[in-house]
Amino acid sequence: MALFKKERKVAEAPMPSGDVLVADEVKVVGPLISKRRRVSLPQWATAWIVLIPALIFLVMFMFYPIINTFLYAFLQDFTYVPGGGSFALGQFISAMSQTCKSSYGSCTIVYPSFGFNNFAELFVEGSVFPKTILNTAELVIIEVPLTIIISLLIATFLNSIKALKGLYQTIFFLPYVTNTIALGLIFNMAFSRTPGGLVNIVLKNLFNVDPINWLSKDISPYNGAASRFTQGIVIVVYSIWNGIAFKILVFMSGLATIDKQYYDAAKIDGSSSFTIWRRITLPLLSPQILYITITSFIGAFKMYTGVMAVYQGVSADGYYFGGDDGTTWMPVVGWIYKRLASDSLKPGISSAGSLVLLAIIMVITAAQFAVSKKRVHY
Amino acid sequence: MAEHVMYFADEKAQRIFLAKTIAKKVVVYLFLTIFALFMLAPFVIMVIGSFIEADAFNTFEANADFSMLGFSHWGLSNYAVVFAEKYKTGTGIEFDKPSFAHFFLNTFIVAIGSTTVTVVTAVLAAFAFARLQFKGKDLLFTLLLATMMIPGEMMVITNFMTTLSLKWTNTFAALILVHGVSVFYIFYLRQTFQQIPNELYLAAKVDGVSDIGYLLKVMVPIAMPTITTILILSMMGSWNSYVWPNLVANETWRYDPSGTYSMKLVSNGLMSLFATQQDGADSIKIAGSMVVTAPLFLVFILFRKYIMRGVSRSGIKG
Numbered sequence: 001m002a003l004f005k006k007e008r009k010v011a012e013a014p015m016p017s018g019d020v021l022v023a024d025e026v027k028v029v030g031p032l033i034s035k036r037r038r039v040s041l042p043q044w045a046t047a048w049i050v051l052i053p054a055l056i057f058l059v060m061f062m063f064y065p066i067i068n069t070f071l072y073a074f075l076q077d078f079t080y081v082p083g084g085g086s087f088a089l090g091q092f093i094s095a096m097s098q099t100c101k102s103s104y105g106s107c108t109i110v111y112p113s114f115g116f117n118n119f120a121e122l123f124v125e126g127s128v129f130p131k132t133i134l135n136t137a138e139l140v141i142i143e144v145p146l147t148i149i150i151s152l153l154i155a156t157f158l159n160s161i162k163a164l165k166g167l168y169q170t171i172f173f174l175p176y177v178t179n180t181i182a183l184g185l186i187f188n189m190a191f192s193r194t195p196g197g198l199v200n201i202v203l204k205n206l207f208n209v210d211p212i213n214w215l216s217k218d219i220s221p222y223n224g225a226a227s228r229f230t231q232g233i234v235i236v237v238y239s240i241w242n243g244i245a246f247k248i249l250v251f252m253s254g255l256a257t258i259d260k261q262y263y264d265a266a267k268i269d270g271s272s273s274f275t276i277w278r279r280i281t282l283p284l285l286s287p288q289i290l291y292i293t294i295t296s297f298i299g300a301f302k303m304y305t306g307v308m309a310v311y312q313g314v315s316a317d318g319y320y321f322g323g324d325d326g327t328t329w330m331p332v333v334g335w336i337y338k339r340l341a342s343d344s345l346k347p348g349i350s351s352a353g354s355l356v357l358l359a360i361i362m363v364i365t366a367a368q369f370a371v372s373k374k375r376v377h378y
Numbered sequence: 379m380a381e382h383v384m385y386f387a388d389e390k391a392q393r394i395f396l397a398k399t400i401a402k403k404v405v406v407y408l409f410l411t412i413f414a415l416f417m418l419a420p421f422v423i424m425v426i427g428s429f430i431e432a433d434a435f436n437t438f439e440a441n442a443d444f445s446m447l448g449f450s451h452w453g454l455s456n457y458a459v460v461f462a463e464k465y466k467t468g469t470g471i472e473f474d475k476p477s478f479a480h481f482f483l484n485t486f487i488v489a490i491g492s493t494t495v496t497v498v499t500a501v502l503a504a505f506a507f508a509r510l511q512f513k514g515k516d517l518l519f520t521l522l523l524a525t526m527m528i529p530g531e532m533m534v535i536t537n538f539m540t541t542l543s544l545k546w547t548n549t550f551a552a553l554i555l556v557h558g559v560s561v562f563y564i565f566y567l568r569q570t571f572q573q574i575p576n577e578l579y580l581a582a583k584v585d586g587v588s589d590i591g592y593l594l595k596v597m598v599p600i601a602m603p604t605i606t607t608i609l610i611l612s613m614m615g616s617w618n619s620y621v622w623p624n625l626v627a628n629e630t631w632r633y634d635p636s637g638t639y640s641m642k643l644v645s646n647g648l649m650s651l652f653a654t655q656q657d658g659a660d661s662i663k664i665a666g667s668m669v670v671t672a673p674l675f676l677v678f679i680l681f682r683k684y685i686m687r688g689v690s691r692s693g694i695k696g
Contacts, residue, residue: 182667196439
């Protein structure tokens with residue numbers, strides 16, 4: 001390391017040739033170090049200087065957006081004014097200073113104000129938003145417990161074997177390093193409308209079930225469009241496939257930290273494998289289970305690409321979620337983005353939607369922490 | 379550790395024990411194998427499907443005619459179409475399409491750009507949080523923690539409006555700078571930095587090394603494994619990002635009529651590939667998804683250790 005080399009150089013410096021050490025020459029060693037010493041800033045100054053790059057990005061693309069989206073949500077009757085910047089208050093001021101330039105007689109300008117209209121609009125008659133919340137909740141309630149149980153089982157089983165353990169571990173991790181869109185496309189093909197879809201072939205040959213229209217609208221050779229139920233199955237199967245890799249990894253690392261002595265003691269007492277799992281593994285794994293439960297509920301409530309990916313090919317814009325109007329399984333986040341992209345000059349309503357999502361996530365997290373206080377052994 | 383030595387009352391007890399153990403093993407391996415097959419099936423479809431020529435694949439899909447899956451129908455034509463600038467449908471209509479090479483280039487630029495910015499900001503900020511003392515440190519750190527709770531959708535809305543008002547749509551600036559900082563990576567690096575013993579810092583101080591010098595010459599080399607993990611995860615994140623590019627870089631064609639260069643990344647390119655002319659292009663789409671997935675697998679094989687370590691701490695994807 002460069003740091004230590006400098007030291008050595010000082011030590012190896014040739015001594016003055018004379019037999020008497022001159023005071024001046026001895027001093028050289030001292031100033032040599034302090035000369036190299038740059039004017040050092042106090043720590044707090046250095047700290048703020050090195051924080052500047054991160055702070056610029058944090059303020060501009062994280063702190064400011066969070067506050068600003070709050071403001072958007074409460075700014076009603078508001079249309080984006082080009083050239084006014086993205087700051088809600090700035091937009092508010094430039095919108096308020098609009099004047100009638102129309103030469104066609106009377107003109108009316110709707111001036112924005114602060115209020116709850118955007119939230120009211122989310123829940124008016126005919127709004128898709130409440131439906132998207134129910135869709136998401138339905139998928140979350142089915143998918144999260146299922147993925148957690150499956151990955152817990154796989155992790156326990158993986159932990160109990162020796163042969164081929166590494167191979168299985170790698171296979172179960174593979175979905176994590178893939179592209180959600182690309183593999184959604186493959187699932188779309190596997191549940192293809194045509195007889196050549198893998199799932200239909202398997203069902204036909206093993207159970208003699210006629211080809212099922214899993215995802216598509218009403219097209220030959222089927223009579224009738226895919227039902228909401230079959231579409232839901234495809235979404236859940238894909239989210240299980242996509243979701244267990246990470247959970248298995250976390251559970252495996254949790255299992256690795258459990259002391260083997262507990263198991264030995266239980267075996268000597270003659271406990272059955274299930275009792276051991278129920279009474280030792282599960283309680284000692286509870287911190288990991290809590291962590292996974294919270295993160296999966298939050299993550300699942302924000303599902304979007306996974307759902308959209310299985311409908312791949314029907315629509316290129318990424319906002320088709322089944323059915324004639326594309327909303328059969330539309331999740332909340334899908335609705336927010338669709339609203340934002342299709343009506344980008346009125347960000348108020350999508351902002352209100354994102355605040356509702358935030359509230360839901362907060363409630364779930366708080367509820368889970370409350371439950372976990374009694375249940376988790378640290 | 380020595381194996382347990384087991385004693386049985388009689389031979390019968392031993393036989394029952396052995397039978398039980400074997401039965402358990404069979405159940406465990408059966409369960410794991412079934413799920414492993416479920417995990418692998420999409421990849422098998424992807425690899426095989428991408429090589430079967432479009433005509434044969436369509437015949438197979440329509441009639442489940444397995445003879446069309448034979449090696450005689452295999453070829454690289456799907457991949458050729460993915461990277462071509464033109465596509466001719468079965469009915470002979472030819473139309474322009476963007477080459478995947480173009481999406482690759484866009485994605486590489488964005489991945490390298492945003493990874494560089496993210497790593498630089500994360501290293502500097504993590505250094506301040508891990509090593510330096512300053513007023514407001516705890517407050518700022520709590521603020522950062524709090525942002526991790528907020529759903530990203532809230533930020534996306536204003537960032538999208540900022541992008542519009544800065545006229546950044548369809549530019550690299552929008553794709554790179556908006557993700558210029560990652561709170562999670564700052565935390566991750568800070569943890570690693572904190573494990574470096576204080577004595578090194580004091581020794582460096584005695585030697586007259588400045589704070590920045592200490593960061594660059596001591597901390598960064600020691601934390602290199604963590605930084606490598608961040609580099610890889612961040613690159614993979616750019617490769618897989620879909621939502622943000624879909625909002626701000628939505629032009630389909632390489633040269634659209636207004637002359638704007640398409641900024642689509644691989645995921646978005648894959649989504650828009652043959653979106654309107656989808657009939658008969660299924661195997662080509664499969665080849666497209668193979669092209670998107672293969673580099674990820676290559677990275678996974680090469681850097682498996684770094685990826686699995688980083689992932690078990692984070693849980694972030696894309």
